[in-house]
Amino acid sequence: MSQSKSHDQRIAELTFASVYPHYLAKVERKGRTKEELHEVIQWLTGFSEKKMQQQIDEGVTFEQFFQRAKLNKNAHLITGAICGYRVExxxxxxTQKVRYLDKLVDELAKGKKMEKILRQE
Structure with missing residues (x-):
C-alpha cells in the first residue's frame, strides 16, 4: 500500500523517545507490564535493555533506531491492519518497520499471548 512521502518522512523523523511513553502507557493501561513491552521491542529489534535505553537517551529518530536494529528474521510474519494500513x-x-512495532504493541495491549506476539507458534 502506498503512503505519501510526507507521511513516511514524518515517521522517519519521529524520535523513539517521544513515542515510547505512549507505548508504555497503552500496554500498562491494559494490564500489561513494562517488562513485556521491552520483551516485544527486544524481539523485533535485537536491542538489549541497555541498548534500548541508550536509544531513548540519545533521542534517536525512528530512522536511526531501525538502522541500528537487527530486525528479527520472523518480522515478516507480522501481518494485519494498524493505523488503517495492512503492515504487509x-x-x-x-514505515513498515515502525508499523511492525506499532502492531506488536497493539497485540500486547489487546491481551494476546506472548508466544503469538513473538511469532513462536
Missing amino acids: EIENPL
Whole structure:
C-alpha cells in the first residue's frame, strides 16, 4: 500500500523517545507490564535493555533506531491492519518497520499471548 512521502518522512523523523511513553502507557493501561513491552521491542529489534535505553537517551529518530536494529528474521510474519494500513502491504521499508512495532504493541495491549506476539507458534 502506498503512503505519501510526507507521511513516511514524518515517521522517519519521529524520535523513539517521544513515542515510547505512549507505548508504555497503552500496554500498562491494559494490564500489561513494562517488562513485556521491552520483551516485544527486544524481539523485533535485537536491542538489549541497555541498548534500548541508550536509544531513548540519545533521542534517536525512528530512522536511526531501525538502522541500528537487527530486525528479527520472523518480522515478516507480522501481518494485519494498524493505523488503517495492512503492515504487509506497506511499501516504504522504514514505515513498515515502525508499523511492525506499532502492531506488536497493539497485540500486547489487546491481551494476546506472548508466544503469538513473538511469532513462536
